[in-house]
Amino acid sequence: MIRIEDLSYNFPDGTRGLKKINLGIERGEFLGIVGRNGSGKSTLVRHLNGLLKPTEGKVSINGMDTADPSKLLEIRQTVSMVFQNPYTQFVGTTLEEDVAFGPENLALPPEEIRERVDRALEVVGLENYRNHSPKTLSGGQSQCAAIASALAMKSECIVFDEISSMLDSRSREQVREILRKLRGKARTIVYVTHRLEEVLHADRVLVMDRGEIVREGSPKTVFKAPELGEFGLELPPIVELLNSLEAGGFALDWALLASIENLAEEIWESRWKI
């Protein structure tokens, strides 16, 4: 549904942001984008809904060119974004109003807005907080509100740009739980992060460095590459464990990463085979 062809981007001050990016994203795919701070992840995903326009090359969403101003509204209805900072993307004075902001901009009838808001709040489990002000919501709850706001747009694709990097570990778990729920509902998800463990189960992972895509493939293949350290990335300990076991001739199924318990169980059971 998304095609990026030879995309390069220079910032207004001339700094090179992106270099010759080529990328296709399929409908229903869960794409993880990783890379250290300043590697150009945010710059890339800001092209997906026309917040930034290519300096060279072309970005098209369902065939609509993001450089075409007359298509911008429809593009933004197709691709929603959730950003890093929970506070600056909360624009309503109450939770319910914030979630309603997008549908209101689409000039939908009030009944439809009401329905979308209720539905979205239910998915993120904040239906009892609808009249809360941003002051009385925790960081994690505000970030869930931002997810609800994106859901209320009923877009085909949602881009998450480092949504958990400003959260404590408990809120991060909360947000991850919601993401699990969202996955596989024929919705395309682009998930940007610098924590590799958050994209272990992605369909595909891109590694970015200095405005370029430097690795691409399934998490399993990408996370085996020994040079990830060069790109300023750190493998999660559990992946390191799996990799060294495999190097020692003891290959385990990658799917076991889904739960530590299962992995432990598997190792325990297979000790007889060694």
Added chain:
Amino acid sequence: MPETAFNYVYGDSLLHRLDPRTKLAAVMCLSILVFREESFAGMGLLIAFFLLLTWISGVRLSFLLRSVRPLLFFIFFIFCFQLFATKGTPIIPLPVLPPSYEGLRLGTLLALRFGLLLLYAALLTASTLPSQITNGIERLLRPLPLRRLGVTSFDLATMMSLSIRFLPSFLENAATIRAAQLSRGLDLRHDLRRGTTAIAVPLIRRSILSAEEVTEAMESRCYQGQCRTSLHELRMQKLDWTALLGLGVFSLFFLLL
């Protein structure tokens, strides 16, 4: 500003249920009455009317009074100014600026006037969600030919509601930066000019950065300021027309008296 000033109080009273446009019109109308009123009897009646509305709203009077507190000093200043500066029969014969009976009367009247204006405003904000006030103002402005000035009533309403949303964060930021600069040895008492810069520059910088993020979030959610609807679409009810009629009768009666 204390947290409690001009805040919304949850409730389901008649006053809470009125359309914000009705309440805005009422506050405007009552403000005019308050400003025109020259007699203590009339002022008494307006105070009584305020108390009646407060009773209907179910909001505690002490809560509303707290909204006036930050401006108490200002009101007191006006009172003193009138008391001493108005010429007339002196209460105590002082050689310079003797307090006069006329001044006492005028000062009291003015102080009551300001106090009452603030209290009516506090009653409005206590019984109406900020978003509803914004909504009401937007609907009242919509017929004006604002487009020729390059803005829409929606833009104005959005600006207002963003200010309401982000003012507390702005103040919080200011306090954080001030504390940070003080802890680095900034001396506000000796060099106010440098001190102000040391606080204003990072504050403005931070606000602009946040504003950019807010803009991106709004644009991503299809904001265009052209045509919007609202989750709470306003609809005037029978209750509103009754209230406006009641208010009209009260004002007429008041002006003729």
